[in-house]
Amino acid sequence: MLLVLSEEHKEHLEFLNKVDAAVVGEFGRIALEFLRRGINPKVYEGAARKLSVPVETVQRGVEGLMYLMTQSSKHMLSEADFVDSVLSLDFGEELNQSLLQMYRQHGSEIRRVLTLLPRPLPAYCNLRWRLDVQLASRSLRQQTAPSLSVVLQLTQGPGRPGAARVLQADPATLLHLLSILEGALAALKSTHARRVLRNVK
Structure with missing residues (x-):
């Protein structure tokens, strides 16, 4: 199964292509922390100051990455399906491998956190x-x-x-x-x- 990403989501993740692999790793850490403890807007402001970009850009990047990881974990994508899904984002090989490593390390934990979250009522x-x-x-x-x-x-x-x-x-x-x-x-x-x-x- 492949994850189909909307154009809006692809735009949000496009920012990851313009930063170093270390920054992507930091965004991943922030996204996981937000999943565990909830969103903290001050973290967005601090990251935006360090990168000299608008807060909205950082917020969209982190939330886009969080969405990618949660949806992939929720659908229990295999590593091959995850890589094929990420290929639609036109990232470089290094960034694809960095995202795959993040998915390998934290996929099971994300699934566990998702089971604890209350489901929104219709x-x-x-x-x-x-x-x-x-x-x-x-x-x-x-x-x-x-x-x-x-x-x-x-x-x-x-x-x-x-x-x-x-x-x-x-x-x-x-x-x-x-x-x-x-x-x-x-x-x-x-x-x-x-x-x-x-x-x-």
Whole structure:
């Protein structure tokens, strides 16, 4: 399996071609540290001062490298597949070998860190609906059979498109769902629920 990198990601990693192998190694160390402990913007500022480049360039380079390593580790790419994936970046042989060495050394640790990270829950993005009404059929003479189709678009986080969920329900099911939600809202306004929420805070 090969890792397909977007043009934007390739642009972010292009900066690595303009710096020494030692700087690439330092970027790799920073990326791994960020995976373990979270991002620290002060590290970007310090690295940008040393290299005399804008902070955004360093940030994009480190985050691009972090993305490359996490995606490769997540998909458990073999060394040959990793090298073939990196070839699309048009790096020199020395830089390719440096990235491969980094992947060899830290791939299993990155996988372990990824298993500990909480997965982002899907969030609402968009909703489309359609009402279908069947006017007549052999089994339902002189009756209508309406049904509501809903397409719920979800995202997996900022800038990450999620899946679309298609839901269908008849009016009786929708009314039942509505009554349950209204009951839950009424329970939330009760004195007991307010007391519990106060204690939780």
